Amino acid sequence: FTTKAAWESIRYFAPEVGWASLVWHPARIPKHAFYLWLSILGALKTRDKLLLSGIVPSAMCSFNCRDNESVEHLFFACSYTHSIWKKVLGMCNINRQSLPWPEEIQWMEEHARGKKFPQILRKLAFGATVYHVWMEQNRRSFKNRFLP
Numbered sequence: 001f002t003t004k005a006a007w008e009s010i011r012y013f014a015p016e017v018g019w020a021s022l023v024w025h026p027a028r029i030p031k032h033a034f035y036l037w038l039s040i041l042g043a044l045k046t047r048d049k050l051l052l053s054g055i056v057p058s059a060m061c062s063f064n065c066r067d068n069e070s071v072e073h074l075f076f077a078c079s080y081t082h083s084i085w086k087k088v089l090g091m092c093n094i095n096r097q098s099l100p101w102p103e104e105i106q107w108m109e110e111h112a113r114g115k116k117f118p119q120i121l122r123k124l125a126f127g128a129t130v131y132h133v134w135m136e137q138n139r140r141s142f143k144n145r146f147l148p
Contacts, residue, residue: 019105027120031131032131044074061078072100076104084133086098092118092122
């Protein structure tokens with residue numbers, strides 16, 4: 001009897017998801033990975049969810065684009081976050097349009113696979129962008145502070 005054997009006997013094995021290596025890679029920044037994970041799961045408490053809970057009076061996007069905020073909107077359908085993501089893609093030498101959120105995740109899964117510098121940079125840039133967009137959204141929503 002070993003601790004490992006006991007753990008293996010009670011452990012639940014879920015099928016691995018395609019985006020796992022996009023989030024949980026060795027070079028990850030833990031807080032970026034955590035928020036990227038929540039965003040991929042659709043678990044971020046965006047304004048559409050907060051409105052349903054009665055926490056906020058409106059689901060309008062914090063970036064003043066006149067659309068309701070959801071995970072799909074925030075990453076990167078919103079005109080403000082779309083322009084940020086477009087610049088980040090350019091800095092990573094990726095010349096393409098921003099995609100709808102599920103397709104963006106899939107594209108990153110396919111094009112950020114591996115351990116070479118460009119792939120690691122893409123993973124880090126994706127996580128950092130999601131994290132900083134989320135932090136800015138929270139600053140605007142709950143602290144009434146704005147970054148340029």
